[in-house]
Amino acid sequence: MSLEQPPAPPDLTPPAQLPWLRRLAARLLGRGLSRLQAQHRDSWFLGHATGQRSGHADGLRDGYERGRAEGYEAGRQVLVIRDSRPDSAAVPGQDDKLFDDWRLPLTAELKKRFKADVAQRLPADAQPSAAQWKLIFSDTPSTCVVAGAGAGKSTSLVLRILLLRHYLGFELDAMTVVTFTRESRKDFIKRLVQVFAIWQIDLPPARARDLVRTFHSRILPLVRSLPGFSQLRAFETLGNDLPAGSEAESEGNPFDLRLNDAQRQQLNLCYRDLLRDSPRFAELVATMRREALQLKPLDPDHPDVQKRVQVTQLAAQRDEELCDVIEDLWFAAGAWPIKGIEPCRETVQIRGQRFHVHGRLEGLDAWVVLGFDPSESAQYQRANAKLSVRAEWAVKRTLFQAFCDKPLIWLDNYTSAKRLAASLAGDAVAGPGFEFKVKGELAPAPLLDAFVGAASFIENLGLEVGSAVARMSFAPGDSDAPFFEALALYWKALETHLLGQSPPVMTYNRMFALFGENNPENLQLLPDRLLRPLAHLMIDEFQDVSPQIVSWLRATLGEIRRRGPGMHTGRNAGHSSLMCVGDDWQSIYGWRGSSPKYFMEFGKTFPSPANTRVMLVENYRSQQHIIDAAEHLVRGTTAINGKKARACGGAAALPLSPVKVFERDEAALGQTLIEHYLRGETVMMLFRKSSDKLLISNHIETVVRVDSSLPPEQRRLRQLTYHSAKGLQADAVFMLGDCQYLTSSPYKNQVYRMAGLGRTGDAQPFDSAQKDEAQRLAYVGLTRAIRHCYWHVEAVSGDAASLHRASSQVHGRQAFFEDLRGQ
CATH class of the missing domain: 3.40.50 (Rossmann fold)
Structure with missing residues (x-):
């Protein structure tokens, strides 16, 4: 590559040619000197022209090369400073990870020793597979384990705890294993104690029970640490007569919403007070009572109607005697007469035939008909009748549903009638006294039970009841609209009522919300000793977790990280970790508000510097045809990709x-x-x-x-x-x-x-x-x-x-x- 030569400095430039007159004078003078032999003319010109010019060129070339070399070397030592700072202010990025960037200190030597101990102490059919060892030896802050049915996940989790405690020296009070039901908890505790005993480690059952918990038993101590709540009771455990602090032993299925008498008492007391203090709530209840009690119409073209309409005349002929038989049964059961219902035998025209009612409801101006209680014998008959009383009454009910154009209340059973009687008598502490069916539910439920079910579903989704109701919309005349307006009023009043008890009472959903992502300041009030057991979490059946629980877990893990190393000073178990085990194909509690989404999107749900994913596809339970049939049933559902189980161990030989x-x-x-x-x-x-x-x-x-x-x-x-x-x-x-x-x-x-x-x-x-x-x-x-x-x-x-x-x-x-x- 050639470089263009730069111009020489002015002092190195050859002199310019002399003017013509001076050149003539110089020549004449030169000739004279040559004649006097003072100089040689040709030599002078030759020397002047050649020497001066060649000397100048050589000097210029040599000086340029030497200067270029020296300048290049000097230039290498010059520090060039450029201002690369942005015009805007520099802002650091936000670390949204829930965990520190750390790894479990598992050396190759330690892994080898643990594997050798397991091979020596556990039977051949209990040896972990390669995938199970990946679970046990996961060293990242977060681990997601996709474990299909019969995959042996419980044994793997037990060995994981053994590794952390016995081989790494992690303290047990820094760990929690979460199970969902009482039975699975008992089974895991038993297995844990047995394996620890094989390693000659004494793990008292009480200590194991403190390690293996439900979410509900872990949240209760957090709330009780707050001022004024040291004796707090959970609404879900009212009536169990448990000593304080033993709620952890009472946990069954967290999705079971059946109510007992102690819970109903609190619900009814709140209902009584709200009915008295809120005219709007009373108006909504009256609207729902009218809707709930009236017999629902039936299309005249319905097959049941078409079948029974043919015996309309015969049914009318026996109706008065049938009414007498039914009324006698109700009277014998102590369910009739009912205060607030005027007994009468008015008649109603059905397709030109006369049928009878039993009374009139005073407040709603509606007819009342008594039904055949299910507790009575289905074979019970009138004298000389061909059909049972139950069958005759079914015919009458169908005809009334299809052809009665007046408001009609059909009391189906003694129990509901007694509740209605108490309500009509002004005994509001007995509750509303009627059942209500929310659209989408399979059957009606007592109004306050329906409130609890709907509110629990909304809260399990991580929503606040009042705010969610405010965002709902219904068509004009939709019976769900007054229900949810009343629910918002009632639920707010109920939480206030429960907190006013001595000791105070709170629902588990409210406890989780208190320490969820919307209330991070509450977590900052907790001492380290209460958060430490949540530092290293291992959660089974994670596919059934609810949005409410996920919010609590994220907030808790974030708070543990925020507190930093000081929280773990002097302890082997530092930082925090999360291991979740589940199977999205076994997520079956969506009807109560759970969702497999958080398990399927584990990395997004729990951001971590590093995550381990384990797929346990071995099935040690079932023969292959059962596995294939089951997996075929869930084909087409939204699921984690890449799952295909195979029968292993003894199951493969079946x-x-x-x-x-x-x-x-x-x-x-x-x-x-x-x-x-x-x-x-x-x-x-x-x-x-x-x-x-x-x-x-x-x-x-x-x-x-x-x-x-x-x-x-x-x-x-x-x-x-x-x-x-x-x-x-x-x-x-x-x-x-x-x-x-x-x-x-x-x-x-x-x-x-x-x-x-x-x-x-x-x-x-x-x-x-x-x-x-x-x-x-x-x-x-x-x-x-x-x-x-x-x-x-x-x-x-x-x-x-x-x-x-x-x-x-x-x-x-x-x-x-x-x-x-x-x-």
Whole structure:
């Protein structure tokens, strides 16, 4: 590469040629000097021209090269400073991670020693797989473990705790293992104590119980540490007569909202006071009572109407005598007459025929008819009648629903009538006295029970009841509108009422909200000793966590990190970590507000500098056909990618047997169940409704009697709902009833969107989630089976055929299903 030569400095430039006159004078002078032999003319010119010019050029070239070299070397030593600062102010980035950037101190030597100890002390069939070792040895702050059914996750978690405590010296009071139910907690504690004993570590059961907890038992001490709340009681444990501090032992299913007498007493007292103090609430209750008590109309074209309308005249002829029989039954039960209802035998015209009522409700100007109480014998008959009283009354009810054009209240049973009587008598402390059905619920419930159910669902989604109601909207005349307006008034009053008790009372949902992400300042009030057990969290069944719990976990982990190393001074267990184990295919509590979203989006939910993901695809429980059938049922649901379980260990050696699907037949099911029981196998009977349990009991009565006479550890028959069977197993599983979503819930769709759940753009996100959940519930049922699974489902026709049913995934072309319906 050539460089252009720069111009020489002025003092090195050759002199310019002399003017003409001076050159002439110089030549004449030069010739004269040459004649005098004073100089040689040609030499002078030659020397002058050649020497001066060549000398100048050589000097210039040499000086340039030398100067260039010296200048380049000097230039290398010059520091060039450029101002690269931005024009705007410099702002540091925000660290949104919930954990410090640290790693568990697991050396290769320690891992080798632990593996050798496990190989020596545990039996061959209890040795961890490669994936399970990845779980046990995870060294990152956060770990997500996708563990399918029968994956052996509990044993892996026990070994993880052993590693932390025995090999790394972590203190047990820096750890918490979270389980969801009382049974799973008891099972985990037993396994933990047994494994520690093999390593000759004394772990007292009381210490193990303090380590293995439910979320609810961990939140209670946090609230009790606040001034004025040291004796706080949880609303959910009222009436259990537990000594203070023992609530942790009482935890059952956190999604069970059945109310006891002590809880109802507080609900009713609050209702009485609010009814007295709030005219608007009283007006709303009156509106809902009118809506709830009136007999719901039925389309005259309904098949039941068309069938019974043909006997209208005959029904009218026997009606007065039928009214007498019914009234006698009510009188004998002490449920009639009712104060506030005027007894009368007015007549109503139905298709030109006269039918009778039993009274008139004074306040609502409505007729009252007494129904046939379910506690009475279904075979009870009038003298010389061909039909039972129950059947005759069903005909009358249908005709009134289709053709009565006047307000009519039909009292179905003695219990509801007695509640109504107390309410009409002005005894508000007895509660509203009527049932109300929120759209989307399968059945009506006592009004205050319906309040508790709706409020709990909203709060489980991490929402505040009053704020959520303010964002709802309903069409004019929608019966849900007064219900939710009344709920907002009642729930605010109830929380105030409960806090006013001595000692104060609070719902668990309110406790979690107090220490959630919306109230970080409350966490700052807690001493280190209360937060320390939450530093290293291991959570089982994480797919069933609710948005409310997630908010509390995020806030707690953030506060632990904010406090920094000082919180762990002098302790081996420092920083914080989170390990969540779950299976999104087993998420079956969405109807109470849980969601698998947080497990499926684990990294986004719990931001961490580093995260370990483990997939446990080995199934040590079921033979392969059961696994394949169960996974086929959840095909198409929103799920974590890459899951495909395989039978391992003893399960891999089991003979293949397809899941057999039948049209529902309780007698045939009972006979097959007895056969398996007599073979000495463990048997599990799963049902969808409690009424199904009663139906099947008639067919397996002998087995039930024999099994119940055995000691608990020798019993081989379990009768459970699909939901309560999670975590359990049996050689043969019998499933009675399809898994289907039967309804649509307008209000739950609204609050689901408020909570940010569901697919974007889905107008019914809760309904869509429940359709997926129906398939997942069937998956849970099938995966309880080790060797055999029998599924009896209802035959469908007409409108029912359009409902979303899990069994619609079954057809005869699949080797893992044997579809015997219609045979």
